[in-house]
Amino acid sequence: HSNREMWFKHFFPPNVCPIDAKANTFYGIMFDAGSTGTRIHIYTFVQKSPENLPELEGEIFESVKPGLSAYADQPEKGAESVKRLLDMAIEAVPPHLWKKTPVVLKATAGLRLLSEEKAQALLLEVREVFEESPFLVPEDSVSIMDGSYEGILAWITVNFLTGQLSGQNQHTVGTLDLGGASTQITFLPRFEETLKETPGDFLTSFEMFNSTYKLYTHSYLGFGLKAARLATLGALNVEAVDGQMFRSSCLPKQLEAEWHFGGVKYQYGGNKEGETGFKPCYLEVLKVVKGKLHQPDEIRGSSFYAFSYYYDRAVDTNLIDYEQGGVLEVKDFERKAKEVCDNMERYNSASPFLCMDLTYITALLKEGFGFRDNTLLQLTKKVNNIETSWTLGATFHLLQSLGITH
Numbered sequence: 520h521s522n523r524e525m526w527f528k529h530f531f532p533p534n535v536c537p538i539d540a541k542a543n544t545f546y547g548i549m550f551d552a553g554s555t556g557t558r559i560h561i562y563t564f565v566q567k568s569p570e571n572l573p574e575l576e577g578e579i580f581e582s583v584k585p586g587l588s589a590y591a592d593q594p595e596k597g598a599e600s601v602k603r604l605l606d607m608a609i610e611a612v613p614p615h616l617w618k619k620t621p622v623v624l625k626a627t628a629g630l631r632l633l634s635e636e637k638a639q640a641l642l643l644e645v646r647e648v649f650e651e652s653p654f655l656v657p658e659d660s661v662s663i664m665d666g667s668y669e670g671i672l673a674w675i676t677v678n679f680l681t682g683q684l685s686g687q688n689q690h691t692v693g694t695l696d697l698g699g700a701s702t703q704i705t706f707l708p709r710f711e712e713t714l715k716e717t718p719g720d721f722l723t724s725f726e727m728f729n730s731t732y733k734l735y736t737h738s739y740l741g742f743g744l745k746a747a748r749l750a751t752l753g754a755l756n757v758e759a760v761d762g763q764m765f766r767s768s769c770l771p772k773q774l775e776a777e778w779h780f781g782g783v784k785y786q787y788g789g790n791k792e793g794e795t796g797f798k799p800c801y802l803e804v805l806k807v808v809k810g811k812l813h814q815p816d817e818i819r820g821s822s823f824y825a826f827s828y829y830y831d832r833a834v835d836t837n838l839i840d841y842e843q844g845g846v847l848e849v850k851d852f853e854r855k856a857k858e859v860c861d862n863m864e865r866y867n868s869a870s871p872f873l874c875m876d877l878t879y880i881t882a883l884l885k886e887g888f889g890f891r892d893n894t895l896l897q898l899t900k901k902v903n904n905i906e907t908s909w910t911l912g913a914t915f916h917l918l919q920s921l922g923i924t925h
């Protein structure tokens with residue numbers, strides 16, 4: 520007897536308990552093949568009555584590094600990393616539900632940046648792993664996700680978890696996701712002006728939970744934190760990186776090191792002779808973002824939920840607590856960037872990229888999206904113990920398309 524059945528029996532005498540909790544439990548498995556890692560999210564739902572929406576009961580989460588794109592030339596090995604995670608689902612889902620439990624993998628910017636041929640080879644190998652598993656493999660179960668969906672689905676997740684998608688007075692919140700290779704901004708415009716001023720391909724209508732939302736969303740490929748490092752170093756889209764040394768004023772003066780990303784090896788280092796510190800670093804980073812992003816006026820006055828690398832770098836610099844998260848202003852990132860960049864020796868034990876990363880986040884928020892210094896950012900990793908990731912929104916969408924929910 521599960522805890523849930525005990526919980527029901529607390530309210531109903533055993534003979535009139537209206538729901539067999541076990542018979543109404545179902546699962547969904549969603550893989551996030553990100554540019555820096557692959558993650559499995561196993562969600563448990565309970566349908567308490569046929570009229571109501573199913574309730575999310577819990578999540579099992581596990582991740583591996585590196586991401587699939589690091590296996591660009593060894594697709595079988597990439598698929599093996601997926602199989603190791605899928606084995607967890609075999610343990611977590613009761614055998615009699617395997618056949619009814621859908622498994623889907625969606626890849627993001629890491630695979631978008633690979634050649635079509637290499638990306639397809641990886642996806643094919645993963646599909647074979649899925650076909651050999653006991654789970655339900657829907658059509659198109661393994662694919663590269665469209666960037667606009669990445670933003671929308673994360674927005675659905677956050678607004679579902681914070682209770683904004685149910686009930687009458689909906690005060691939805693905008694979301695900011697900063698991945699390794701791409702970044703997304705998504706919000707529900709409130710002003711007619713915003714809809715008028717926004718390019719058509721930044722607006723997407725989306726139906727979920729019997730409502731239609733016309734969302735502002737865009738995914739900027741190449742503007743993730745790690746892609747931005749390469750852009751700042753001048754190493755993005757460079758053909759022959761071998762033997763080249765990429766230098767930046769955002770790195771410790773004496774540093775010389777190697778870095779692997781997306782299956783490519785880069786050599787990088789500090790400005791041995793020249794300047795280092797926040798000022799020259801900010802100018803370098805500015806070249807990467809200035810004039811490259813659409814700036815909707817409406818966001819200047821609103822607050823946003825921010826996660827992924829916004830969260831990680833805020834934790835690394837003690838701006839927030841790892842477990843609790845917290846509320847920051849845009850200027851807090853700038854203050855930290857100055858502190859780290861102007862005292863690089865002191866922060867040398869952390870990542871050598873800490874100064875560059877914080878400076879990029881500052882420039883992206885201020886000069887990229889056009890946020891104010893005092894714009895509030897709610898830094899969140901989990902809400903009610905569920906990861907804030909597009910994967911939950913994607914699972915709702917999947918269950919809806921399979922007719923499991925409405």
Ligand SMILES: O=c1[nH]cnc2c1ncn2[C@@H]1O[C@H](COP(=O)(O)OP(=O)(O)O)[C@@H](O)[C@H]1O
Nearest residue numbers: 553554555627628698699700701827828906908
């Ligand atoms: O389930 C999750 N919950 C919270 N953060 C996550 C989750 N999955 C990935 N992240 C964060 O996303 C960032 C990595 O981005 P990712 O590898 O997904 O690149 P991409 O989105 O550009 O493909 C890291 O900050 C990592 O902590």
Ligand SMILES: [Ca+2]
Nearest residue numbers: 553627698699
């Ligand atoms: Ca991601």
